[in-house]
Amino acid sequence: MSNSTYSDIGNFADPFPDETLHSLCSRLFDRTRMSNSKVLINELFGSTSAASIVDLPCRLNHFVAVLPFGHCYTVDILLNNHTLLPFYSAFLPVQRVEQLKQDMAGNNGLKAQMRCGGTSSSIRAYSWLRFCPTCTKDDKAQYGSFYWHRLHQVSGVEVCPVHKVFLENSSFKARERRIRYELISAKKAIQPTPARLTDSSNPSHQTLLKIAQDVDWLLSHPNFVPGLESIRDRYIKLLIERGLATYTGQVHIQKLTQALNDYYSPELLKLLQCEIKEGDNNAWFLRLVRSPKHSCHPLYHLLFIQFLEYTVEEFFQLSSELNPFGDGPWPCLNPVCPHFRQLCIQTFELKRDKTHGGRQTATFSCECGFVYSRMGPDTSSHDLFKVGKIKERGKIWKAALEKLWNDPTVTLMEMAKRLGADSQSVKYHAARLNLSYPRPGPTARQIQKTVAPALESKEVEPAKLAEYRYEWLEVLQNNPGAGRSELSEQHRRVHSWLSFYDREWLYDHLPPLKSRPPVLAQIDWQQRDTEISIAVRHAAEQLRNKPGKPERLTKTAIASNSGYLALIQKQLNKLPLTSETLIEVIETTEEFAVRRIYWVAERYRQEGICPKAWQIIRETGIKPYIAEMPQVKEAIASVINLPELKWLN
Ligand SMILES: [Zn+2]
Ligand SMILES: [Zn+2]
Secondary structure, three states: OOOOOHHHHOOOOOOOOOEOHHHHHHHHHHHHOOOOHHHHHHHHHOOOOOOOOOOOOOOHHHHHHHOOOOOOOOHHHHHHHHOOHHHHHOOOOHHHHHHHHHHHHOOOHHHHHHHOOOOOOOOOOOOOOEEOHHHHHHHHHHHOOOOOEOHHHOOOOOEEOOOOEEOEEOOOOOOOHHHOOOOOOHHHHOOOOOOOEOOOOOHHHHHHHHHHHHHHHHHOOOOOOOOHHHHHHHHHHHHHHOOOEOOOOOEOHHHHHHHHHHHOOHHHHHHOOOOOOOOOOOOHHHHHHOOOOOOOOHHHHHHHHHHOOOOHHHHHHOOOOOOOOOOOOEEEOOOOOOOEOOEEEOOOEEEEEHHHOOEEEEEEEOOOOOEEEEEOOOOOHHHHHOOOEEEEOHHHHHHHHHHHHOOOOOOHHHHHHHHOOOHHHHHHHHHHOOOOOOOOOOOOOOOOOOOOOOOOOOOOOHHHHHHHHHHHHHHHHHOOOOOHHHHHHHOHHHHHHHHHHOHHHHHHOOOOOOOOOOOOOOOOHHHHHHHHHHHHHHHHHHHHHOOOOOOOOOHHHHHHHHOOHHHHHHHHHHOHHHHHHHHHHOOOHHHHHHHHHHHHHHHHHHOOOOOOHHHHHHHHOOOHHHHOOHHHHHHHHHHHOOHHHHHHO
């Protein structure tokens, strides 16, 4: 038995792709015919007390120095291509990666393991070295030899991403303390084993496959160190988009826990040593989203990134900047603009609002002239389509208003709906545009003067003037038969403003002077009942079609919207028809749930997202027992199976 001679190392052969340093040494050992691998290790690394060389070998300076003359290996090449460093480095602080490299080049193997969080994490490396039966066959054919792959030795990699088969344990427990100096080559420790295929319809198998693909990407992208802060910012940003965190970085812990538990099966998490325990305040995923003080095992990150529906590669390409109004572009929200709800606005103007605790307000302007603002931060992606305040309606909107206003077949309500405004603002803008009032056509109510007269020269904003005029016309319209003094008393603000700034116009728009006898007519209940029941039906319809989040059609909501709340509350016994109509239009729990489901599904559709059942349930806030009702179940099934939604995904 010879002691170390440098001629032994002369048998050194180039490493294979993704081969571990341990594997390389083992093959060398096989060729030297030495009887004791400790001797070779001592020769290569200058010590036998070096920690395990399977994952994070150290003393690489020595190793490179003793290689035969003319080799082209550097410490960096070995670190990047033949150790597990790139698996860890992407999820470590930038500075620590540099220290780690020094540790591995020098004499600090144990420190290196600690720097990777290897000792603090509950994820243990397998003691067996592992292999893919199909890779092994291919290696034999291509390189004439078996070898240990780096990728197959990573905790959490259970399948081969190339062949989509499960990895197998070899007979070599390389990570056991007492035999860690042994150099057992793959040739000696691998028995021919039939490959166990993964099942493409099994979600857990798909998760394992994606983890393996991600690890493969990490190993082939060394020197990729984004830093912990930027990783955490990306997490928060994606959680906000999913309604699982606020813009202040507050994570909805319960919701998040639930969502993770829905995403991964407990068996899978157990297999990966990443279980989620009930009420654990220090759960791995919570450590990931907190301000990062310590690094976490990469497998936790990979699971979390996959839960957020990204690959590692895509995830690192995301911007980590937290934008309180999303990344843009932003939609035009003018219903008559050809770009309505299309993401056509590229930038916005940002202001801090002093009156609201310094909250940021963004102003978005479309080419059509429509300008709106919204106070941030957005709390979910639905906010993208929210208007806080309309600042300018723009030329296209005004042209549409003029056209509709002059079209006698369009009712005011219809017009308001099409223009995305309430009827008051429609009238107000019609006044600003000097459109004729009342509107042309038989349905328009006749009020003494048909055309608003020219403005007087008093110092008054025309918009303000128009606003007051129309307020007054409304007063007249809503109080037929009321006398002048009654109106001026009950509507003092508008009356006195007009009598100061616009006296002449006001006088032209007062009720006739002649006094009327008080109305003492007997109430015709049958007639009233018919009227009210029509109003009720109409009110229900209006509530149902109201834009925005659905509100439940309750008796009170409908009654108050119909304008007959008091009568319905107190005299319903005299209104049989109304009573019947109410029963018909009031929504049951089930009906309301169904309506919300369609509403949420529509939101998803507009954003091009194909929702899962749990997302629909979460967004609608439907209680579990309601989600189980047949009608509701059917509705959920129908919206997650819409062909157009599927297509968009
Ligand atoms: Zn393979
Ligand atoms: Zn527009």
